[in-house]
């Protein structure tokens with residue numbers, strides 16, 4: 396991973412080796428991330444970068460009660476810097492964590508990019524820059540941020556495959572599907588358990604509506620997912636999505652129960668997978684029963700964290716879908732109040748520009764006020780990418796807007812939205828079904 400080896404202030408050789416293994420485990424979405432970090436601390440309890448990584452991992456959890464521990468970890472890193480000194484790179488990593496804990500996501504992305512300008516082979520900085528580009532809705536940097544560093548990597552470097560898979564997904568999000576697929580497949584040739592590589596090709600198949608190929612791709616690689624962390628649920632979400640678009644609704648519901656829903660998980664990505672899939676199943680006419688209630692029970696305590704606008708929107712939708720009107724209203728009020736109280740935070744700007752209106756529309760949609768929902772979501776539609784997430788994930792909001800327009804009898808708008816989608820996804824079954832519905836009524 397390192398060339399030349401990065402300097403880690405005062406850390407032993409074993410601690411550095413274990414730390415770099417932890418970074419590889421993180422890049423590979425492996426479930427032994429915690430064990431690797433523990434081994435790093437066992438080798439050196441005062442390693443600055445280990446404390447930084449620990450703080451990042453607390454942040455990734457997005458659990459309100461745990462988030463303050465990220466600041467504790469940052470404090471420990473700062474103390475290590477006082478005792479041992481710190482390199483410029485280590486100080487920038489501390490600044491990146493600091494920015495994230497303060498909700499400054501755009502600043503965090505900029506800090507990690509500045510590390511990469513000096514150290515293009517810093518895999519941790521690359522992953523984090525990519526992560527923040529993703530949740531700031533910066534598709535272009537998802538691709539270009541990786542393209543910039545790629546010439547500095549060589550095939551034999553540990554972590555090289557992860558760089559290819561990052562590049563593959565960045566290309567996919569910019570609709571460069573052929574090149575995305577080539578890079579994703581190359582990453583899988585290096586490591587068939589590379590979750591991001593599997594994922595990138597699954598996205599290509601999704602966007603090109605190559606459902607059978609997508610299902611085969613995911614099914615063929617699934618035996619390699621045993622050592623993956625919760626991200627494997629997102630891979631199952633992709634597979635379920637492909638079955639759904641192939642019209643295999645009952646199979647999707649079974650897959651939801653067996654492979655997506657995890658009663659023990661409080662992971663925000665797992666919950667957004669679940670919420671998104673239940674809503675899509677309902678659009679397909681499937682009765683989902685008490686599943687919304689189980690999700691709402693989980694969402695309620697987690698929704699106190701103002702983490703990503705993308706997550707907020709899903710949580711509002713889930714509470715409203717469960718019929719918990721008071722809780723859904725209270726959450727939207729809390730989201731807006733936080734935006735007003737902390738205007739410097741990235742999420743606040745996104746709430747003010749788009750997510751407040753989107754959430755308002757989602758509430759109206761679930762309450763059957765379709766014209767009102769259309770009025771709320773329609774004007775911000777072009778800005779929804781600012782919430783972060785992928786095209787495939789955000790497609791849910793497009794689908795909701797189309798449904799609202801159709802149900803509100805706004806046929807002109809519905810036609811326009813469906814034609815937009817048809818232009819980019821001509822073989823999409825969801826779209827074709829709505830176009831037929833529209834033709835039958837209009």
Ligand SMILES: [Fe+2]
Pocket residue numbers: 594598629633785787
């Ligand atoms: Fe995805």
